[in-house]
Amino acid sequence: PAMRLDVVSIFPDYLAPLELSLIGKAREDGLLDVRVHDLRDFTHDRHRTVDDTPYGGGAGMVMKPQPWSEALDHVLALDNPSGARPHLVVPGPGGQPFTQALARQLALEPWLAFACGRYEGIDERVYDHAREDLGLEVSVVSLGDYVLNGGEVAVLAMVEAIGRLVPGVIGNAESLVEESHEDGLLEYPIYTKPSSWNGREVPPVLLSGNHGAIAAWRHEQRLARTAARRPDLLHASHAGPHGDLEIS
C-alpha cells in the first residue's frame, strides 16, 4: 500500500515541486499518495483570515486555531474509512532536529500529515487538540539552527528525505546504502568520464581495478573529509587499530 502524505499550508503552490521528478514518479507508481490542502479553504470569513494578534503582546501574528482544527478534521475524514490516524509532523524552529535517523523512522509510518505554519507559528491549543482530542502523535521538527519564514521549505526537504527511503521510490536501492550520514562519515570524492579533463586526472587508484585498494582509498578520503568539515561526527569507533584517527 502507498504511504500517504498530507500537507496543509496557506501556500499550497509552494508544494508543487512534489509533483516533479522522483517524488512525482513515486506518486505515479502508487508508492506515495501526496495530498496538499489550502488552509484558507477552512476559513469562513470574507477575508479568509488565518491569523490574529498574539495574546500577551509581542511582535508578529499567530495562526488561529479554528482553521487548523477544521483542516485536520478534513484530512482525517478524507478517504479514511478505517479511521486510521496519521503522525502529525509540524516543522518549527524550536523542534527536535530532523536527522537521517528520524527520516528513517518516519519512512516506516503508513501516514504522515504535515502542518506548515507561517507568521510566528500556530496557536498552542492546536497541538493539544491534535494530541488529546484527535489522538494523533504530534512531532515538532526543525530542519536546523537557522530561521525560515514558514514550514513549507522544511516540508519539501522532509518529504524528499523520507520519500526516497520508501522501498521502490529510489531505483537501485544500492545507492541508498553507501550514503553519507548512514554510518556517520561524509562521502568520498566521485569522478566520471573523461579520465583526463582540463589537465586534471582522476586518481589512478580508481582506474586500477583493484577493489581492495579502491575501498581503502575511499575510506581514507571519507575520514579526511569528515575530519576537515565535520569533526563533530568523528568518534572513537572511527579510530584505526592504534586508537588513532587514520588521517594522512
Ligand SMILES: CC(C)N1CCN(Cc2ccc(Cn3ccc4ccc(-c5n[nH]c(N)c5C#N)cc43)cc2)CC1
Ligand atoms: C518575537 C521573537 C521573540 N520571536 C522569537 C522566536 N522566533 C521564532 C520563530 C522564527 C520564525 C518563524 C517563522 N515560522 C513560522 C512557521 C515556521 C515553521 C518552521 C520554521 C523554521 N525555521 N527554521 C527552521 N529550521 C524551521 C523548520 N522546520 C519557521 C517558521 C516562527 C517563529 C519568532 C520571534
